[in-house]
Amino acid sequence: MKMYMGGEWVSRSKTVPVTNPFTGQPFDSVPVAGVEDVDLAVKSAVRGAAAMRKLSAFDRYEVLMKAVGLLKQRAEDIARTITAEEGKIIAEARTEVARCVQTLTWSAEEAKRLYGETIPLDASPGNAMKFGFTVRVPVGVVAAISPFNFPLNLVAHKVGPALAAGNAVVIKPASDTPLSALKLTEVLLDAGIPPEAIQCVTGPGGSIGDALVSHPDVRKVTFTGSRDIGERICKTAGLKKVTMELGSNSPLIVLPDADLIKVAEATVASGYGNAGQVCISTQRVIVDKKIYVDYLDILTPMVAALSAGDPMHESVKVGPMVRERDAERVEGWIREAAHSGARVLTGGERSGAVMRPTVIADVKPEMKVSCEEIFGPAVAVTPASDIDEAIRLANSTRYGLAAAIFTQDINKALKFALEVDSGNLNINGGTSFRADMMPYGGLKDSGMGKEGPRYAVEEMTELKMVIIHR
Numbered sequence: 001m002k003m004y005m006g007g008e009w010v011s012r013s014k015t016v017p018v019t020n021p022f023t024g025q026p027f028d029s030v031p032v033a034g035v036e037d038v039d040l041a042v043k044s045a046v047r048g049a050a051a052m053r054k055l056s057a058f059d060r061y062e063v064l065m066k067a068v069g070l071l072k073q074r075a076e077d078i079a080r081t082i083t084a085e086e087g088k089i090i091a092e093a094r095t096e097v098a099r100c101v102q103t104l105t106w107s108a109e110e111a112k113r114l115y116g117e118t119i120p121l122d123a124s125p126g127n128a129m130k131f132g133f134t135v136r137v138p139v140g141v142v143a144a145i146s147p148f149n150f151p152l153n154l155v156a157h158k159v160g161p162a163l164a165a166g167n168a169v170v171i172k173p174a175s176d177t178p179l180s181a182l183k184l185t186e187v188l189l190d191a192g193i194p195p196e197a198i199q200c201v202t203g204p205g206g207s208i209g210d211a212l213v214s215h216p217d218v219r220k221v222t223f224t225g226s227r228d229i230g231e232r233i234c235k236t237a238g239l240k241k242v243t244m245e246l247g248s249n250s251p252l253i254v255l256p257d258a259d260l261i262k263v264a265e266a267t268v269a270s271g272y273g274n275a276g277q278v279c280i281s282t283q284r285v286i287v288d289k290k291i292y293v294d295y296l297d298i299l300t301p302m303v304a305a306l307s308a309g310d311p312m313h314e315s316v317k318v319g320p321m322v323r324e325r326d327a328e329r330v331e332g333w334i335r336e337a338a339h340s341g342a343r344v345l346t347g348g349e350r351s352g353a354v355m356r357p358t359v360i361a362d363v364k365p366e367m368k369v370s371c372e373e374i375f376g377p378a379v380a381v382t383p384a385s386d387i388d389e390a391i392r393l394a395n396s397t398r399y400g401l402a403a404a405i406f407t408q409d410i411n412k413a414l415k416f417a418l419e420v421d422s423g424n425l426n427i428n429g430g431t432s433f434r435a436d437m438m439p440y441g442g443l444k445d446s447g448m449g450k451e452g453p454r455y456a457v458e459e460m461t462e463l464k465m466v467i468i469h470r
């Protein structure tokens with residue numbers, strides 16, 4: 001596909017292939033943008049932002065709702081594109097498109113809710129004749145940098161609120177998965193978004209990222225991706241608003257009064273969806289010693305029964321990882337854990353980019369499969385003596401995006417919610433739950449700022465204070 005910038009679809013002499021992770025075969029290509037393209041795209045977006053400011057809130061609502069209609073019409077084509085470039089199973093790709101419909105719908109609705117408030121200035125001494133109110137205005141140009149793992153919906157989580165708030169947006173999609181973002185761009189343009197209000201620039205983040213995030217005409221950077229790239233962007237962006245949605249190694253705590261079948265089902269759903277490449281995947285399961293063996297006895301056959309392979313086949317439950325080298329990394333970490341005393345109860349083998357769903361028991365917190373973000377289809381299980389030790393283990397990480405507990409004891413559930421440092425806290429549900437309208441974002445090195453359209457429009461607007469001196 002071509003990329004979209006400066007109000008037109010353009011190609012460049014240098015291109016990069018888009019590869020199907022399961023077959024390993026390239027099936028499309030996109031242009032490699034240079035830093036001069038980034039400058040042109042941002043300057044065009046400045047004009048796009050001026051065009052957006054002329055649209056009323058109702059205009060913005062209408063155009064986004066039209067995009068929702070077009071997205072529904074193109075759902076199957078876009079789902080197949082997601083599976084082809086990202087590798088998630090087709091059922092998950094269809095779910096991602098359905099979620100994107102929700103994200104854009106919520107964004108459209110937020111266009112109508114950019115409220116300010118009156119400020120009672122006469123409540124401060126000597127200001128009886130002052131009258132004040134706030135107004136929310138768009139920031140102007142938003143740079144949106146997205147990861148590979150939800151190549152449609154995580155782009156929509158940036159683009160939808162940016163446009164709803166009246167901004168222009170420059171998208172830099174992940175190089176492994178640019179097609180879904182380009183197809184979303186097409187949908188928005190066909191719906192009637194002003195031509196320069198959206199730009200989708202393809203090319204390696206390593207070579208064009210700095211030019212985009214440091215550009216003086218970009219006022220807001222919203223990034224979803226890995227911790228280290230996020231930190232680099234924060235340093236490069238300088239005095240700009242930033243939202244950082246970064247990685248995690250989410251813990252799930254199991255107490256003795258939990259329904260172990262429910263817990264095992266939640267572990268499977270939360271641990272192996274999208275081949276474990278979800279920022280809120282369950283990675284660490286911390287299980288009370290009294291039920292440790294019982295839990296593993298229930299979980300292991302469930303995981304062993306998951307079929308792994310071609311993500312286009314409706315019966316396959318776990319597809320390939322996005323790149324073979326990532327599957328090799330996960331395989332290496334599992335082997336390293338096994339050499340250090342952990343037990344691989346099922347899985348551990350790899351065929352190309354397809355990693356067999358894996359359960360590792362007796363994992364020590366200092367093993368990489370526990371303390372680093374594995375981002376693959378493997379769950380690390382560790383015993384704990386009681387809830388205090390479980391919470392201590394859950395918190396012994398630099399990350400804090402999502403956590404879960406299974407218990408019937410309301411006091412212990414509340415203790416978990418108050419004491420575990422995490423953005424999302426699930427009680428009797430897996431870590432990977434996300435409804436697209438909820439506030440979503442991590443603590444500690446998992447990031448800062450929130451997504452979810454209502455919260456993202458706040459991050460993508462400025463609050464102005466108006467004072468009338470009477």
Ligand code: NAP
Nearest residue numbers: 147148173174175204205206209225226229245246247279
């Ligand atoms: P990544 O390697 O950090 O890449 C993310 C994006 O950053 C890509 O578009 C990438 O472009 C770009 N990039 C790379 N270097 C850059 C630079 N110097 N300046 C600006 N942009 C740059 O992450 P990923 O492998 O795609 O995604 C996996 C990570 O994302 C995991 O850590 C996961 O936990 C996290 N994630 C977090 C959330 C959340 O909501 N918290 C959601 C999903 C994923 P190229 O592709 O061209 O390199």
